[in-house]
Amino acid sequence: MKSSSLLAIGVIAGALYSPIAALASTLNVMQTEAPRSMDPGDQTATYTAALLDPMYEGLLARSSDLTLKPALATEWKSDDAGLVWTFKLREGVTFHDGTPFNADAVVKNFARHLDPKRGLAASGRLRTFIDSVTAVDPMTVQFKLKHPYPAFLALLTTGACLMVSPVADAAGTIGSKAVGTGPYKLAEYKSGEYVLEAKNPNYWGGAPKGVGEIKWTWTSEPSVMNMALQTGDADVVSPLPPAFAKQIDANPDMKLNKSEGSAVFWLALNTKLKPLDDVRVRQALNYATDRAGLVKAIMQGYATPANSPLAPVTPGYDKTLASYTYDVDKAKKLLADAGYPNGFEMSTIVQEPDARLGEVLQAMWAKAGVKLDVRRMESGVWAKAAFADPVGKQTDGTGSVVASWSSGVNGADLQFRPLYYSASAAPAGANLGFFNEPKLDEVLDKAASTLDESARNALYVQAQKIVNDEAPHVLLYTTQDLYATRANVKGVWVVPGGQIEVKDATKN
């Protein structure tokens, strides 16, 4: 009895003291989910990417005006066909563990993605277009692409292409212990509590401008985020739930930040299922959708009604496209023409957080005679059902899927190809409604191999028109990126799509 109570006291005493106290020079950032890996090449989540960003760099980087700038590569050029790309690397860069950064490190970084046996989470896309990566000399690398790929340079700034220490990768520790070349390095990772990042004194770019330490925490509870900002437990919260935006905006101790985002929300219609195989029915659903109402009801106004499958920040977006107006009579007429004068019944699957979206659509479509059965699902269950093949969806009676996609500033191809290209039909890709339109495939392939930007964007305008006409999706809205900071925090910005950038942030 005695020894067990002693043990209990010991356990409590041990747990009481955590080594990290809040420091003025610590920037506390709170996000909605825990990091999925310390290896940027083994995860694809926006919020993990934000947390890894101060510690890792790629050959190129994106500046806050969204242009591409040199990072670990100082200059680059391609051949006329856009197939062979040569990069000059920056001299005098070392990883946090002392490993030198050079052509060998770049080659090893890409080799791990091109090796299917590694099965890294972010490799898939690179393997579709990179043929090989070789060292020309110790500070020059050459990429050979399988086919021209307009998003190539943009992708070099993202997760899969950020440079990890090849020594740490070979040791197998990179997943739990980040080792990059960035201005901050990993100080401590307590998987249940926080990730702490400290300044890298040996940074090639000189002493980092930002705060002394960055501490990342996370909660899945929106109201806790709001409270953490109020108490000062968090200096930055991202993304801010729209429900709290007005309250934050009214508080002089805090700053609400909103900017054009890149996540397009939509409802993918199962084009293999009757009556959704009829384009008139799909158009009718588009006419029956009050987008402005959705933006108000679901997003508290912090979103833009969608008129295109692309977000306004995506290169190639055409703002002149005529979106479907809200017109119940037109919807009814189209349904009658298609042979459903009394409407029909269909289902949609939504993840828990989007459940209200489904319910609002249900009410809107009811006016046109469409009875929508909203099936709410936990995210893991939803992912399985959403990526089911045509037979699976037929069996489950899945008429549509509510989802969103954010290719953001990385190019229109990354929005069109996964969502609408015929070979991306689920489960192979995220074409969840099995849309098959050879005309669109052709335009997308042509755009992907067009190096001239204005000619390429003209092709993407064509593609937007095809998608709008054929209506494989009911396009809903593009969200704004919302985040909030304490008033004394400066230098935070967000890449459209929600990746928060804090490495240059200061706090006074």
Added chain:
Amino acid sequence: MKAYIARKLLALPLILIGVSLLVFLAIRALPGDPARLMAGPEATQTAVDDMRTRLGLDRSLPAQYADFAYGAVRGDLGMSIKSKLPVVSEIGERLPYTIALAITSYLLAILVGVPAGMAGAIFRHRWPDQIVMLLAIAGASIANFWLALMAMNTFSVSLGWLPLLGATSWKSYILPSVSLAVLPMAIIARMTRSSMIEVLSQDYIRTARAKGVPAVTIYWSHALRNALLPIITIVGLNFGSLIGGAVVTESVFNWPGIGRLLVDAVRYRDYPVIQGVTLVAVTGVVVMNFLAEMLIAALNPRIRFD
């Protein structure tokens, strides 16, 4: 008695094997695919298949279970799919926080619940009893989650008295312990009340009263000792529900315990972590039940085990 203990101890491994098999199969029966979740929505099917191979999920279920069981016997619960850390060290780091929270909550529940229940019994059908019962009903029916958020908003945000999140000082224990203690406190108060009422109507109490034994001695020494049995039973057997409550409380308060670990693991279908945490939690419940039974037997020699 000894034979009973021996039998119980022998049954423990069998229970664990049964539970581990059940958990192993149950999480694999859950819809949702860890390879798909890890690879992300943008992954091609080939990439998802590569991921599945890497995680060893393409092998047969018996092979996967054999691997898990063989590892568990050697104290190796595998690697977390998400954090890439050994499950044993993940649990080892978090378990003390959960145990510490459980102990403070139960102490609180007993220290408040027992006297409250006694007061209810002593002042039966009078106003102290009515207040205690009203609070007990409220405590048993209120949503833990809602209570936690209200408490945070009041004591951390508005008044600024207590830390909002995490486990940083002794003050961090107050809000999570209280919100976790409310349910067992209510149950203990009701149990204590009804068992005290029963004891107080017994002949020996009436005799003691007639002999002029002071009321304090009667209540605390004669009656409470006999009323303790059901209380211990409740405390021991409700350990499982405490773990359940910890899942919610830890998530709301960002408490670095195994409850929060489990929630995260379920979201990402992190099979090794789900298996590990469940195994540890079930072991805890089985051991607590066993200890409660032993304690009851020790306190009440009339209980026979055969």
